[in-house]
Amino acid sequence: MEATGTEPQVSERVRVQKERLLRMKPTVCTERARIYTEVYRRSADQPLVVTRALALAETLRGMSIYIDEGELIVGNQASAPRAAPIFPEYAVGWILDELDEFAQRPGDAFYPSEEAKAELREICPWWQGRTLFEKGTALLPPLMREIHDAAIIRAEGNLTSGDGHIAANFPQILSGGISGYRERVEDYRGNLDLSDWEDLKKEQFYRAVEIALRGLSAFIRRYENLARRMGTTEKDPVRKAELERIAMNCGVIAEGPPQDFSQALQLVYFVQLVLQIESNGHSVSLGRMDQYLYPFYARDIDAGRLREEHARELLECTWLKLFSINKIRSWSHTRFSAGSPLYQNVTIGGQTRNREDAVNPLTLVILASVGTLRLPQPNLSVRYHSGVSDSFMAECIRVIQRGFGMPAFKNDEIVVPALIALGVEQDDAFDYSAIGCIEVAVPGKWGYRCTGMSFLNLMRVLLAALNNGFDSMSGKTFCPGIGRLEDFESFAEVMKSWEKQVKFYTRATVAVDTAVDTALEENVPDVLCSALVDDCIARGKTLKEGGAKYDFISGLQVGIANLGNALSAIRKLVFEEARIGKGELMEALAGNFEGPGGERIRQLLLNHAPKYGNDDDYVDLLLRDAYRVFIDELSRYHNTRYGRGPIGGTYYAGTSSISANVP
Amino acid sequence: MIFDIQRFSTHDGAGIRTIVFFKGCPLRCTWCENPESQSGGYELAYDERKCIGCLDCLKVSQGGEIDLESGRPRLHRDRVDNPWKFTGVCPSGALTVIGREMSVGQVVREIEKDLPFFRKSRGGVTLSGGEPYAQPAFLLDLLRALAGIGVMAAVETCLNVPWPAIQASLPYVETFLADLKHADAEKLKAYSGGNLALILENLSRLEEAGASVVVRVPLVPGFNDGPSEVRDIVDLAASFRNVQAIHFLPFHTLGVGKYSLIGKEYRHCAEPMPSFDMGPYLDLARSRGLEATVGG
Numbered sequence: 001m002e003a004t005g006t007e008p009q010v011s012e013r014v015r016v017q018k019e020r021l022l023r024m025k026p027t028v029c030t031e032r033a034r035i036y037t038e039v040y041r042r043s044a045d046q047p048l049v050v051t052r053a054l055a056l057a058e059t060l061r062g063m064s065i066y067i068d069e070g071e072l073i074v075g076n077q078a079s080a081p082r083a084a085p086i087f088p089e090y091a092v093g094w095i096l097d098e099l100d101e102f103a104q105r106p107g108d109a110f111y112p113s114e115e116a117k118a119e120l121r122e123i124c125p126w127w128q129g130r131t132l133f134e135k136g137t138a139l140l141p142p143l144m145r146e147i148h149d150a151a152i153i154r155a156e157g158n159l160t161s162g163d164g165h166i167a168a169n170f171p172q173i174l175s176g177g178i179s180g181y182r183e184r185v186e187d188y189r190g191n192l193d194l195s196d197w198e199d200l201k202k203e204q205f206y207r208a209v210e211i212a213l214r215g216l217s218a219f220i221r222r223y224e225n226l227a228r229r230m231g232t233t234e235k236d237p238v239r240k241a242e243l244e245r246i247a248m249n250c251g252v253i254a255e256g257p258p259q260d261f262s263q264a265l266q267l268v269y270f271v272q273l274v275l276q277i278e279s280n281g282h283s284v285s286l287g288r289m290d291q292y293l294y295p296f297y298a299r300d301i302d303a304g305r306l307r308e309e310h311a312r313e314l315l316e317c318t319w320l321k322l323f324s325i326n327k328i329r330s331w332s333h334t335r336f337s338a339g340s341p342l343y344q345n346v347t348i349g350g351q352t353r354n355r356e357d358a359v360n361p362l363t364l365v366i367l368a369s370v371g372t373l374r375l376p377q378p379n380l381s382v383r384y385h386s387g388v389s390d391s392f393m394a395e396c397i398r399v400i401q402r403g404f405g406m407p408a409f410k411n412d413e414i415v416v417p418a419l420i421a422l423g424v425e426q427d428d429a430f431d432y433s434a435i436g437c438i439e440v441a442v443p444g445k446w447g448y449r450c451t452g453m454s455f456l457n458l459m460r461v462l463l464a465a466l467n468n469g470f471d472s473m474s475g476k477t478f479c480p481g482i483g484r485l486e487d488f489e490s491f492a493e494v495m496k497s498w499e500k501q502v503k504f505y506t507r508a509t510v511a512v513d514t515a516v517d518t519a520l521e522e523n524v525p526d527v528l529c530s531a532l533v534d535d536c537i538a539r540g541k542t543l544k545e546g547g548a549k550y551d552f553i554s555g556l557q558v559g560i561a562n563l564g565n566a567l568s569a570i571r572k573l574v575f576e577e578a579r580i581g582k583g584e585l586m587e588a589l590a591g592n593f594e595g596p597g598g599e600r601i602r603q604l605l606l607n608h609a610p611k612y613g614n615d616d617d618y619v620d621l622l623l624r625d626a627y628r629v630f631i632d633e634l635s636r637y638h639n640t641r642y643g644r645g646p647i648g649g650t651y652y653a654g655t656s657s658i659s660a661n662v663p
Numbered sequence: 664m665i666f667d668i669q670r671f672s673t674h675d676g677a678g679i680r681t682i683v684f685f686k687g688c689p690l691r692c693t694w695c696e697n698p699e700s701q702s703g704g705y706e707l708a709y710d711e712r713k714c715i716g717c718l719d720c721l722k723v724s725q726g727g728e729i730d731l732e733s734g735r736p737r738l739h740r741d742r743v744d745n746p747w748k749f750t751g752v753c754p755s756g757a758l759t760v761i762g763r764e765m766s767v768g769q770v771v772r773e774i775e776k777d778l779p780f781f782r783k784s785r786g787g788v789t790l791s792g793g794e795p796y797a798q799p800a801f802l803l804d805l806l807r808a809l810a811g812i813g814v815m816a817a818v819e820t821c822l823n824v825p826w827p828a829i830q831a832s833l834p835y836v837e838t839f840l841a842d843l844k845h846a847d848a849e850k851l852k853a854y855s856g857g858n859l860a861l862i863l864e865n866l867s868r869l870e871e872a873g874a875s876v877v878v879r880v881p882l883v884p885g886f887n888d889g890p891s892e893v894r895d896i897v898d899l900a901a902s903f904r905n906v907q908a909i910h911f912l913p914f915h916t917l918g919v920g921k922y923s924l925i926g927k928e929y930r931h932c933a934e935p936m937p938s939f940d941m942g943p944y945l946d947l948a949r950s951r952g953l954e955a956t957v958g959g
Contacts, residue, residue, distance in 0.1 A: 597717070599715050599717075599755075600715060600717040600719070600754050600755075601754075603715060603717075603754035603755040603756075604754040607754060607755065607756050608751060608754065615776055
């Protein structure tokens, strides 16, 4: 159904800004890279957390800021909208290699100026040997390095950028403001026993947090001053009033808690923004926005200070700002995440801690504003539950009809009990939100990346299982097998071989995670992000040191459905029907189906065995059994935060599939 | 004998529906969009473009149904007396067998998969074809089984079938989607082989029985798309008290490609229907007290 003329339209202000943003060619901004490099060079004597806090604070004080025409919510990530800042501390090799090709990419092209390129060529060499990528790669034990190089397990995304996949504790930020956090830190800092080694480490962390929080306040003050200055020269009285309002909002929230809806929204956006200046990990999410903003909204509406249309316009202005944030990835990473996705997820709906339907008037305004704006950011998720009202569902479906793939649905009936079973406290389980594209976690209380660090390619594992453990692509045997397909008398032996290989590679996955996690912990701790997630301040630890209240992660896998299809084809066509000989199949696989008869075998596999996901137990149960081996094995391991504070610190079964589609 | 089961259809009846296509039809409409539904037996479809030249089919062929012509398999339909033996033989799906003998239990199991959708959307099952009443015993068993699990069934029929088969099914059919292709007996006979007298007699008996009937009219250029022809059809439909609604189904040529795959020739004009205003037809039907829609 086409959107009709009766659909709500965005205001002229929002329409103009949206069109301007969509027309913009993404560029590359070197300001962050320049300031970080200077601070790192100058503060090499400082503890790393302090250096990183200084670099962040100095960037926030020194980077260009602007307020664009018509903006009601302010704050920029780089010197121009949709310009990607550079994060040299994570990796520089790919930047130098690909710099001249950014503009030639068939998709997700970036257009750096010649000056920017020249500056990056100057900045990057200093970082060589100092980046996360190099240190993390060096930290991989030799066997893991070989497996990683063979691309059976890949963790490149996490060696070239930060973790992301986290939400700050926005309810806390809104109730106490930035100064509330600073006071807490001062309290803890004052009570340290500096004769104790652990407390010495905490002292450094607290010092860093104070620096970062002051930097954040200063950043907001800069917008206050800019808006005030612009207001004094503004001729249009309406815009002048808007600029004065922006200045006042920034003045309040630079230190203290917000007093009304627009201030609350502006503070949420500033925090969301600065977390993406501190680190380039994507999927920094906003948690349950309709819940923590509602008290502000309701108070303003009741007092007659705010009209729904204005609230909607403010939200739309916020979405425009979220869309203006950008990230440049290496080409090898870009290929699998086309469309420059940032996965800034906003969650609405669901249930309250008392298990009542949590939908409120603001839920509907958020839904409508995302629906009318039709931008790829933010990602909107709706928590569905059995008590959700038909009218709310109908509104959600109307937004889906607009054809831009939102909102996504999360099912409370599945997620909440699963979280509780994992060990999450009941109140927290009812407070979960989407983090990133599809992951779920408790916002503001969970460590990074609940879906894990590295990708395991299940089809490569199966090929090794059929080939006595031999990986034909790398020419290596990482885990000796129990035979080749030709040696197996029954399909059960195929499964036995699978079991041995997948257990080995599951362990290898955790070993890769452990190395990458350690490299992230030791080289790129996020100070501000840690401060804003419970209970890092109480524990005096960064997230990677075990600061989060919860820290469960899962593995990531590639080719789950393909694994089911492959096992089903082997069982049916090789073992049950003997239509394909074992040797014949192995030969076809070795030659990528290119030899004589190869196409016939490929067609048989394709067309004559049940495929996963069609309600056919023959293959669905087969995949369940094969996958269960992986899940059971994974649950035996723990991550680097185990025993260091968080509830959990272990692995659980979680998976996600990503298909990137660009128009 | 079934030739297809299509899940999640939102046409051919209310709500979300599963459509069961029966194979075999007493009519031979020249414009038929499902030519593979006409014969009641197994049929071979051969799509040369998909052939990879593996010659697996040649190994199964013993009566000379398939031979080689410059290295490619050639199908001689006149020599095929058992198409079924080619089931699952062709790796790439170039040669396929159309038709599947299914038990009532098998069909019901397939239908049961969508029970929650039927309930939520007030949908159900539509038995279509081909002609469901060409397999009266199987149809009746299936309808009873569906009634047993509380699934409402609509039957799409050309009504060119003996009354007793319809009569037996009456308690289990929620709605009849009945074709009324023409009001002129001669023309109907010439283009489809149908018997208008039999169809009208069945409609009268459905009226007497108080059955719910929706009349469906395929609008076919060169056959029944003249204004007076449509008017006659609408008037005829409106003359039955139990006919509540009429669906106009615009002609299309999407099924033409299937003719050559099963060795048949498409004889109706191959031009898709020029887009024209259905408004007057809808108005006409509504003026006769019928609910009228395009498609449905």
